[in-house]
Amino acid sequence: MTLRRLLAGLVGVPLALFLVLFAVANRQSVQIGFDPFSPEAPALAVNLPLFAVILLAVMIGVLVGGVAAWARQGKWRKEARSKRAEVARLETETERARRDAAAARNAVAALPAPKRAA
Incomplete structure:
Protein backbone atom coordinates (compact mmCIF):
# COMPACT_ATOMS: atom_id res chain seq x y z
CA MET A 1 0.00 0.00 0.00
CA THR A 2 1.43 3.35 -1.00
CA LEU A 3 1.62 6.38 1.23
CA ARG A 4 -0.79 8.22 -1.05
CA ARG A 5 -3.46 5.53 -0.63
CA LEU A 6 -2.94 5.48 3.11
CA LEU A 7 -3.33 9.24 3.37
CA ALA A 8 -6.37 9.16 1.09
CA GLY A 9 -7.94 6.57 3.38
CA LEU A 10 -7.05 8.52 6.51
CA VAL A 11 -8.65 11.66 5.08
CA GLY A 12 -11.35 10.18 2.84
CA VAL A 13 -12.99 7.78 5.28
CA PRO A 14 -13.58 10.35 8.05
CA LEU A 15 -14.72 12.92 5.47
CA ALA A 16 -17.20 10.46 3.95
CA LEU A 17 -18.45 9.53 7.43
CA PHE A 18 -18.87 13.22 8.27
CA LEU A 19 -20.82 13.86 5.06
CA VAL A 20 -23.16 10.91 5.70
CA LEU A 21 -23.79 12.02 9.30
CA PHE A 22 -24.34 15.60 8.11
CA ALA A 23 -26.85 14.46 5.47
CA VAL A 24 -28.76 12.27 7.95
CA ALA A 25 -28.91 15.06 10.55
CA ASN A 26 -30.12 17.68 8.01
CA ARG A 27 -32.79 15.86 6.01
CA GLN A 28 -35.51 18.43 6.56
CA SER A 29 -36.82 20.07 3.44
CA VAL A 30 -36.28 23.78 2.83
CA GLN A 31 -37.81 25.98 0.19
CA ILE A 32 -35.41 27.87 -2.06
CA GLY A 33 -37.21 30.78 -3.72
CA PHE A 34 -36.06 32.68 -6.77
CA ASP A 35 -38.65 35.48 -6.61
CA PRO A 36 -37.32 38.56 -4.78
CA PHE A 37 -40.67 40.39 -5.04
CA SER A 38 -42.83 37.80 -3.31
CA PRO A 39 -40.84 35.93 -0.66
CA GLU A 40 -43.95 34.48 1.03
CA ALA A 41 -45.30 32.85 -2.13
CA PRO A 42 -42.51 32.82 -4.72
CA ALA A 43 -43.42 32.22 -8.35
CA LEU A 44 -40.37 30.02 -8.77
CA ALA A 45 -39.32 27.84 -5.83
CA VAL A 46 -37.66 24.49 -5.24
CA ASN A 47 -37.93 22.25 -2.18
CA LEU A 48 -34.65 20.50 -1.38
CA PRO A 49 -33.16 18.80 1.66
CA LEU A 50 -31.04 21.18 3.72
CA PHE A 51 -27.88 19.08 3.32
CA ALA A 52 -28.25 19.23 -0.47
CA VAL A 53 -28.51 23.02 -0.40
CA ILE A 54 -25.42 23.37 1.81
CA LEU A 55 -23.33 20.84 -0.12
CA LEU A 56 -24.35 22.40 -3.43
CA ALA A 57 -23.31 25.83 -2.15
CA VAL A 58 -19.94 24.45 -1.04
CA MET A 59 -19.38 22.74 -4.41
CA ILE A 60 -20.27 25.92 -6.32
CA GLY A 61 -17.88 27.89 -4.08
CA VAL A 62 -15.05 25.45 -4.76
CA LEU A 63 -15.76 25.60 -8.49
CA VAL A 64 -15.83 29.41 -8.57
CA GLY A 65 -12.63 29.58 -6.50
CA GLY A 66 -10.90 27.12 -8.82
CA VAL A 67 -11.90 29.07 -11.92
CA ALA A 68 -10.73 32.33 -10.32
CA ALA A 69 -7.36 30.80 -9.37
CA TRP A 70 -6.95 29.35 -12.87
CA ALA A 71 -7.74 32.74 -14.43
CA ARG A 72 -5.24 34.55 -12.18
CA GLN A 73 -2.47 32.17 -13.21
Whole structure:
Protein backbone atom coordinates (compact mmCIF):
# COMPACT_ATOMS: atom_id res chain seq x y z
CA MET A 1 0.00 0.00 0.00
CA THR A 2 1.43 3.35 -1.00
CA LEU A 3 1.62 6.38 1.23
CA ARG A 4 -0.79 8.22 -1.05
CA ARG A 5 -3.46 5.53 -0.63
CA LEU A 6 -2.94 5.48 3.11
CA LEU A 7 -3.33 9.24 3.37
CA ALA A 8 -6.37 9.16 1.09
CA GLY A 9 -7.94 6.57 3.38
CA LEU A 10 -7.05 8.52 6.51
CA VAL A 11 -8.65 11.66 5.08
CA GLY A 12 -11.35 10.18 2.84
CA VAL A 13 -12.99 7.78 5.28
CA PRO A 14 -13.58 10.35 8.05
CA LEU A 15 -14.72 12.92 5.47
CA ALA A 16 -17.20 10.46 3.95
CA LEU A 17 -18.45 9.53 7.43
CA PHE A 18 -18.87 13.22 8.27
CA LEU A 19 -20.82 13.86 5.06
CA VAL A 20 -23.16 10.91 5.70
CA LEU A 21 -23.79 12.02 9.30
CA PHE A 22 -24.34 15.60 8.11
CA ALA A 23 -26.85 14.46 5.47
CA VAL A 24 -28.76 12.27 7.95
CA ALA A 25 -28.91 15.06 10.55
CA ASN A 26 -30.12 17.68 8.01
CA ARG A 27 -32.79 15.86 6.01
CA GLN A 28 -35.51 18.43 6.56
CA SER A 29 -36.82 20.07 3.44
CA VAL A 30 -36.28 23.78 2.83
CA GLN A 31 -37.81 25.98 0.19
CA ILE A 32 -35.41 27.87 -2.06
CA GLY A 33 -37.21 30.78 -3.72
CA PHE A 34 -36.06 32.68 -6.77
CA ASP A 35 -38.65 35.48 -6.61
CA PRO A 36 -37.32 38.56 -4.78
CA PHE A 37 -40.67 40.39 -5.04
CA SER A 38 -42.83 37.80 -3.31
CA PRO A 39 -40.84 35.93 -0.66
CA GLU A 40 -43.95 34.48 1.03
CA ALA A 41 -45.30 32.85 -2.13
CA PRO A 42 -42.51 32.82 -4.72
CA ALA A 43 -43.42 32.22 -8.35
CA LEU A 44 -40.37 30.02 -8.77
CA ALA A 45 -39.32 27.84 -5.83
CA VAL A 46 -37.66 24.49 -5.24
CA ASN A 47 -37.93 22.25 -2.18
CA LEU A 48 -34.65 20.50 -1.38
CA PRO A 49 -33.16 18.80 1.66
CA LEU A 50 -31.04 21.18 3.72
CA PHE A 51 -27.88 19.08 3.32
CA ALA A 52 -28.25 19.23 -0.47
CA VAL A 53 -28.51 23.02 -0.40
CA ILE A 54 -25.42 23.37 1.81
CA LEU A 55 -23.33 20.84 -0.12
CA LEU A 56 -24.35 22.40 -3.43
CA ALA A 57 -23.31 25.83 -2.15
CA VAL A 58 -19.94 24.45 -1.04
CA MET A 59 -19.38 22.74 -4.41
CA ILE A 60 -20.27 25.92 -6.32
CA GLY A 61 -17.88 27.89 -4.08
CA VAL A 62 -15.05 25.45 -4.76
CA LEU A 63 -15.76 25.60 -8.49
CA VAL A 64 -15.83 29.41 -8.57
CA GLY A 65 -12.63 29.58 -6.50
CA GLY A 66 -10.90 27.12 -8.82
CA VAL A 67 -11.90 29.07 -11.92
CA ALA A 68 -10.73 32.33 -10.32
CA ALA A 69 -7.36 30.80 -9.37
CA TRP A 70 -6.95 29.35 -12.87
CA ALA A 71 -7.74 32.74 -14.43
CA ARG A 72 -5.24 34.55 -12.18
CA GLN A 73 -2.47 32.17 -13.21
CA GLY A 74 -2.93 32.88 -16.91
CA LYS A 75 0.13 35.12 -17.20
CA TRP A 76 2.33 32.40 -15.67
CA ARG A 77 1.02 29.77 -18.11
CA LYS A 78 1.66 32.17 -20.99
CA GLU A 79 5.22 32.81 -19.78
CA ALA A 80 5.84 29.07 -19.39
CA ARG A 81 4.66 28.48 -22.98
CA SER A 82 7.00 31.17 -24.31
CA LYS A 83 9.92 29.77 -22.29
CA ARG A 84 9.24 26.25 -23.62
CA ALA A 85 9.22 27.61 -27.17
CA GLU A 86 12.50 29.45 -26.52
CA VAL A 87 14.10 26.30 -25.07
CA ALA A 88 13.01 24.29 -28.11
CA ARG A 89 14.43 26.96 -30.45
CA LEU A 90 17.74 27.05 -28.55
CA GLU A 91 18.00 23.24 -28.50
CA THR A 92 17.48 23.17 -32.27
CA GLU A 93 20.09 25.90 -32.72
CA THR A 94 22.57 24.05 -30.47
CA GLU A 95 22.08 20.80 -32.37
CA ARG A 96 22.62 22.60 -35.69
CA ALA A 97 25.83 24.22 -34.34
CA ARG A 98 27.11 20.80 -33.16
CA ARG A 99 26.44 19.29 -36.57
CA ASP A 100 28.21 22.21 -38.30
CA ALA A 101 31.20 21.89 -35.93
CA ALA A 102 31.41 18.13 -36.54
CA ALA A 103 31.25 18.68 -40.30
CA ALA A 104 33.99 21.32 -40.06
CA ARG A 105 36.22 18.95 -38.01
CA ASN A 106 35.68 16.19 -40.58
CA ALA A 107 36.51 18.58 -43.43
CA VAL A 108 39.72 19.72 -41.70
CA ALA A 109 40.72 16.12 -41.00
CA ALA A 110 40.21 15.24 -44.67
CA LEU A 111 42.58 17.97 -45.90
CA PRO A 112 46.04 16.83 -46.93
CA ALA A 113 48.84 17.63 -44.52
CA PRO A 114 50.77 20.79 -45.45
CA LYS A 115 54.22 20.28 -47.00
CA ARG A 116 57.15 21.50 -44.95
CA ALA A 117 59.82 23.64 -46.45
CA ALA A 118 63.25 22.11 -46.05
